[in-house]
Amino acid sequence: MDGDIPEDAAIVLFDGVCNLCSGFVQFIVPRDSEGKYRFASLQSDVGQSLLSEHDLANEELDSIVLIEDGESYVKSSAIIQIATGLGGRYRLLSPFRYVPAPVRDRAYDFVADHRYQWFGKKDRCMMPSGDVESRFLE
Secondary structure, three states: OOOOOOOOOEEEEEOOOEHHHHHHHHHHHHHOOOOOEEEEEOOOHHHHHHHHHOOOOHHHHHOOEEEEOOEEEEHHHHHHHHHHHHOHHHHHHHHHHHOOHHHHHHHHHHHHHHHHHHHOEOOOOOOOOHHHHHHEOO
């Protein structure tokens, strides 16, 4: 794996062609003032390697995945963990972790199943620029 990844990095894997998923990454970046999160598309070599390393099937391609402290979080669990990590008012999502994952993930899956229809799809993965580029893994 890439030696440039800090040991304490939290890595967000996302569908690089999904407008909603790319928008979520663009939401995280300015709110992550400490630069805690790194990003990779699920379709990338890094993304595929991390999925394999954490025994996550390619079916996770319809999900946001967070790899943090050796643990992997998918779907609503990833969203809640990221929101908690951002701190501030986003921590208000933290109590939702007590709602059973199958209940949370039902709503998550509904949005995921319709994300291309509602938000569109890119021809290729989002290409970061500027200061943010260094936070994307290839």
